[in-house]
Amino acid sequence: MQVPEKINTYCPRCKKHTSHKVSLYKAGRARKLSWGQRQLERKRRGYGGEPRGMLRRKAKTTKKVLLVLTCEECGRKVMRNLGRLAKVEIQR
Numbered sequence: 879m880q881v882p883e884k885i886n887t888y889c890p891r892c893k894k895h896t897s898h899k900v901s902l903y904k905a906g907r908a909r910k911l912s913w914g915q916r917q918l919e920r921k922r923r924g925y926g927g928e929p930r931g932m933l934r935r936k937a938k939t940t941k942k943v944l945l946v947l948t949c950e951e952c953g954r955k956v957m958r959n960l961g962r963l964a965k966v967e968i969q970r
């Protein structure tokens with residue numbers, strides 16, 4: 879899917895339609911000492927196997943795409959979900 883470089887859409891901070899810069903969302907690096915990660919490590923210790931099962935066969939071949947729209951007037955970022963797409967390109 880082709881996505882335009884700029885989208886004119888509603889900004890909740892400016893409370894009107896403004897021009898937004900489009901970029902793709904990328905997940906940040908997971909924290910090693912987050913609460914959930916510490917719990918998982920505790921469950922994995924010793925005997926008893928993998929608590930949530932090991933992923934052996936991937937069912938999905940695509941990832942869900944999130945667009946980050948940055949308001950050009952105030953800089954507020956708004957997310958927009960596109961769902962599962964095989965290929966996304968931002969038009970230059």
Ligand SMILES: [Zn+2]
Pocket residue numbers: 889890891892893896949950951952953954
């Ligand atoms: Zn704005």
